Every structure is written in C-alpha cells, then in structure tokens.
Amino acid sequence: MTFVDLTVFILYLIGIVLFGSSFYKKNKTASAFTLGNNNIPSWVITMSIFATFVSSISYLALPGQAYMSNWNAFAFSLSIPIASLMAIKFFVPLYRKVNSPSAYTYLEQRFGPWAKSYASIMYLLTQLMRAGTILFLLALPLHVLLDWNITAIIVVTGFSVMIYSLLGGIQAVVWTDAIQAIILIVGALVCGFIIMFSMPEGPNQILEIATQGNKFSLGSFKVGLTSSTFWVVLIYGLFINLQNYGIDQNYIQRYMTSGSEKEAKRSALWGGLLYVPVSAMFLFIGTALFSYYQSGAGILPAGIEGDKVFPYFIVNQLPVGLTGLLIASIFAAGMSTVSTSLNSSATVILTDFCKLPEDDSRTAKRSMKILYLSSFIFSVLSIIIAVAMINVQSALDAWWKLASIFSGGMLGLFLLGYFAPKVKSKGAIIGVVAGVLMIGWMSLTPYIFTSDSLKVYASPFHNYLSIVFGTVAILIIGFCVGTVIPSSTRKRE
Incomplete structure (x- = not known):
C-alpha cells in the first residue's frame, strides 16, 4: 500500500472509533445502551439491519465464489424477500408486544426458563465463534497481501470495535453500521465500474467472456437434495433468514430500538431487501474479475484464486487512494458485524442472566457495569478465538x-x-x-x-x-x- 492508501485506511479506522465513542454522553442508562431510548431514525435502523446481513465474509466470499463458479449463491438472496414479509407480518408485532430487549423472553413465556436459557447460551456461543471467525478472516487477506502481522491486525481491529461499542452502546453500533454500510456499497460500486472500464474491448467484453464460461448460471434446477442446486440454496436461505428475522438477537434488538411498530416493520423490510441488489453487485464483481483476467487485462500470480482474487485486485490494480477506500470498506463490513454481536451479546447477558431488582436505586449503575464488563469480556474472548484460528x-x-x-x-x-x-x-x-x-x-x-x-x-x-x-x-x-x-x-x- 502507498502512503496515501495507508493514510485513508488509518483515518477511517480512527474516525469510526471517535464517532462511535462520541455517543458516550447519551449512553448513561441500560435502556440507552440496549435500545437507544427508542429514538433512533428508521433509515439508520434500516442500514444497520442491512449491515448485519453483510460481513467481511460476504464481501470476499461472494466475489470469490462467482469468480470460481457461478451465481448459485444468489438463490440465497432471493429468499430474503419472503423472510422479510414474514418478519413484518409475524415477528415484528410479536416482539414489540413482548417489549423486552432480549429475543428470548418470548421463549421463557411460552415454555419456561429452560427455553430462554438454552436459546441464550447457544446464541452467545454462536456469536463468539462468529465474531472470532470474522476477525480472523478480516485479518487474513491483509496479512497475505500486505505482509502485516496477522495477530496485530486482529488485536487492533478487535479493540477498536470494542472501544466504540462499549462507550457508545447500541446508538454507536447502529450509526456506525449505517456509515459503514454506505462505505462498503460505494466501495463496491467504484470497484465494479473500474473493472468494467478497464476491459481491453470495453464493458461488453465482461458479458461475452462470462456468458461463454456460463458464469451467470444460478445453478442446476433439477430436483434433488444431495447437491447445491438452485432449490437447495433457496430453501436453505429461507430457513436461515427466518432464523435471522425470527430468533436472532441482532435483528430483534433493532425492532425494539425503533420508535414505533410501523418504523420497525419498514426497517426490517428494506434492510433485508437492500441486501438483494448489493449481493448481486458482489457476485458481478467476481464475474467481472473472471472476465478481466481471462481477457489478459491483468495477470494473477500462482496461488491467488477464490477469495484472494478480489483483495489482490484491490491492492494491485486500483488507483492510489481507492485501494485504501476499498480495504476500509472490507473492514467496514467486518467491524459492523462484530460490533453488532458485541452489543447484542451484552444485552442478552444483562436481560437473561442478571435479574436485578427494579426498586433498588443501585440497579441502574449495576446494569451499566454488567453491560460494560460483558462487552469487554466478549471482545477479549473473540480476539482470543481469532488468534487461535491462526494455528x-x-x-x-x-x-x-x-x-x-x-x-x-x-x-x-x-x-x-x-x-x-x-x-x-x-x-x-x-x-x-x-x-x-x-x-x-x-x-x-x-x-x-x-x-x-x-x-x-x-x-x-x-x-x-x-x-x-x-x-x-x-x-x-x-x-x-x-x-x-x-x-x-x-x-x-
């Protein structure tokens, strides 16, 4: 990376931390930390739900998959509108009626404490692994392509997210999510246009080469349950997205931060629908990269394939300054996911495992201590998991x-x-x-x-x-x- 690219990336990282931390003064109560006092604009919640869908895995894996195979993964995205409609019909009204920061209070009401404890513990374990995995995958391409120390990348990124998530609570998470979502969309659009107009014979050459290689295929439409057909991926996506919308604390907490049920429904619907064209854009980038390197416009070294192709293009083919922006957008995708997991996990710990008396004057301070401590411990554990993944x-x-x-x-x-x-x-x-x-x-x-x-x-x-x-x-x-x-x-x- 050039000095300019490095400056852009570092300024982005510092800017996000400072902006998120600026919500500290508005984050003095447990309600502010977990629900933002229910006064966060609906467009911010919409972008935050979208950012929760996208991670650094999506940013790298979707182009990598399209480069190596086809658009079979887009069948997953096509299931989102169905899940979104079910969310606004069933899930949002239900959780707004339960009126709890935790998604698992409803299970306790239906089946007893065991159901809430089972779901909460499984959620926390899953989020720990998810945050650790994303921190590791976030650091891996920078380590491979730029030879930066992978442990240092993981630690710096993990603690950066922890600082603004801990200080700013859910308001910092959703506002930084919104900014990061805009950055990653802009970064991907810029990259897509650059590839299109870097083709030796113009943008149409992308379609010609990709069509010859059957790169736009959505997969086999045969009926079967043993391979990754269009139908298998579509059904899988439907169930995964029902799980996201229906039982995932990351999403349910955003329903509750909205000022009204109408705003929550709007955010749930459009936050999911926005992922459909953006995922298509990621897949197009992978397809365009296939055509780009097949045309001879660029040369890939041995060993660069799959998920490594897009980062390699970013580092070696983009103009000065844009490389820093695109790497920042990859980090944006990962940081938004980790910050969401961190805040939601702290909320679950306070709500589901720490019953504090409401009539005690010390409850407010104790609640904030639990939230801060939970956020810190979760961050440290996710960093440890990410570092452990190296070996x-x-x-x-x-x-x-x-x-x-x-x-x-x-x-x-x-x-x-x-x-x-x-x-x-x-x-x-x-x-x-x-x-x-x-x-x-x-x-x-x-x-x-x-x-x-x-x-x-x-x-x-x-x-x-x-x-x-x-x-x-x-x-x-x-x-x-x-x-x-x-x-x-x-x-x-």
Whole structure:
C-alpha cells in the first residue's frame, strides 16, 4: 500500500472509533445502551439491519465464489424477500408486544426458563465463534497481501470495535453500521465500474467472456437434495433468514430500538431487501474479475484464486487512494458485524442472566457495569478465538459446527411456540432434542463415517439442508408429542 492508501485506511479506522465513542454522553442508562431510548431514525435502523446481513465474509466470499463458479449463491438472496414479509407480518408485532430487549423472553413465556436459557447460551456461543471467525478472516487477506502481522491486525481491529461499542452502546453500533454500510456499497460500486472500464474491448467484453464460461448460471434446477442446486440454496436461505428475522438477537434488538411498530416493520423490510441488489453487485464483481483476467487485462500470480482474487485486485490494480477506500470498506463490513454481536451479546447477558431488582436505586449503575464488563469480556474472548484460528483452524472448525448444531434448534423452538399454542414445555423439549440430533447427524456424520463400510450411516443430503430438516423435525415431533401428552394427562385424571 502507498502512503496515501495507508493514510485513508488509518483515518477511517480512527474516525469510526471517535464517532462511535462520541455517543458516550447519551449512553448513561441500560435502556440507552440496549435500545437507544427508542429514538433512533428508521433509515439508520434500516442500514444497520442491512449491515448485519453483510460481513467481511460476504464481501470476499461472494466475489470469490462467482469468480470460481457461478451465481448459485444468489438463490440465497432471493429468499430474503419472503423472510422479510414474514418478519413484518409475524415477528415484528410479536416482539414489540413482548417489549423486552432480549429475543428470548418470548421463549421463557411460552415454555419456561429452560427455553430462554438454552436459546441464550447457544446464541452467545454462536456469536463468539462468529465474531472470532470474522476477525480472523478480516485479518487474513491483509496479512497475505500486505505482509502485516496477522495477530496485530486482529488485536487492533478487535479493540477498536470494542472501544466504540462499549462507550457508545447500541446508538454507536447502529450509526456506525449505517456509515459503514454506505462505505462498503460505494466501495463496491467504484470497484465494479473500474473493472468494467478497464476491459481491453470495453464493458461488453465482461458479458461475452462470462456468458461463454456460463458464469451467470444460478445453478442446476433439477430436483434433488444431495447437491447445491438452485432449490437447495433457496430453501436453505429461507430457513436461515427466518432464523435471522425470527430468533436472532441482532435483528430483534433493532425492532425494539425503533420508535414505533410501523418504523420497525419498514426497517426490517428494506434492510433485508437492500441486501438483494448489493449481493448481486458482489457476485458481478467476481464475474467481472473472471472476465478481466481471462481477457489478459491483468495477470494473477500462482496461488491467488477464490477469495484472494478480489483483495489482490484491490491492492494491485486500483488507483492510489481507492485501494485504501476499498480495504476500509472490507473492514467496514467486518467491524459492523462484530460490533453488532458485541452489543447484542451484552444485552442478552444483562436481560437473561442478571435479574436485578427494579426498586433498588443501585440497579441502574449495576446494569451499566454488567453491560460494560460483558462487552469487554466478549471482545477479549473473540480476539482470543481469532488468534487461535491462526494455528488451530481445524479444531475450531469442529467447534463452529457444534455451535451451529445447537443454534439450529432455536428456529424450530420459536416456530413451535408461535404456530402450535397448545404445545407445552415437555413437547418442546423432546422436539428440540430430536431436531438437534437430526442436525448433528446431517452435519457431522459425513466427516465421522468416512470409510466405505460406514458411509451407509452418513447423511446423503447436502449439509445446507441440516437446518431445514432439523427445524421440521422439531415442529413435527414437538407438535405430535405436545398434543399426545396433554390428552394422556387428561385420561389419567
């Protein structure tokens, strides 16, 4: 990087930290820290929900996937409008009625304390792994391409996010999310235009080369459950986005920060819909890069492929100054996701695990201490996980899969509570156990039963479908058991 690029990047990092920290004076109560006193503009919440969808993984992985294969991943984005409509129809009104900063208070009301504790713990573990993974992936391309110390990148980025998230609370998170979302969109647009007008024969050459390579394909439309077809990715995206909108604290907390239910619905709808064209733009960048290097406009060194192609282009092909902007936009995507996880996790810890008496004058100060301490501990742990990934990625990949297995049961539990009002705690417990076992079988057995004699016991289905099958298992078994248990109880009486 040139001095100008480095200056742009450092100024961005310092500016975000200072701007987020400036909300400290407005962040003196637990309500301000977790809900922003319900007076945050709806457009800011909209951009924050969009930024929650996008991470540094999306920023690098989508172009990388389009470069290596096709637009199959866009089927995931096409499921978002369906999930968005369900959110404004069912989820937003429900959580606004419950009126709790925590997404899991509703589960406690339906099934008892165990449901809230199960969902809260699984959420916290999943967010820890998510934040650690993103910090690691954020640092990896800079380490590979610029030879910066990867541990130093992780630590600096992690503590930068911690400072403004801790000091500014949810207001700092959503406002910096909004700014970072704008930066990443502008950065991607600039990069897309530069690639288009760098082609030897003009922008149309991108379409010609990409069409010849079948790069715009959405995947196979055949009906099947064993490969990543269009339908498999679409169904997977629907269930994942229902989980995001319906049970993920990151999203539910934003419903509650809005000033009214109408504003919350608007933000939920447009925050999700905005991701659809932006994800298409990321995929187009990957396709354009394929055409760019195929045309001979640039040369890729050996070993640069997949997720590394876009960062390589940013560092080596962009004009001075724009490289710094694009790297800042990659960091914007990652930092917004980590800050969201940090604030939401602190909120869950206070609301679900620290019951403080409302009539005690010391409760307000104690609440803020818990929020600050939780934010600090979560930040440190996520940094430790990210650093550990440098050398022990395989072990942490296994743990990430385990965390995904348990979190996969949360959507089914929520849907069971919402759509089967007669099902009580016992039916829900048995349903969740069955669903988690199903997800575990589909996720882990292909890696456990690898020998020819044992492959018959492994799941033949694509691993995208684990959350689908697991959620359906919770709904069916929980409903059946939940309706049998009450009837048998009445007969005994």
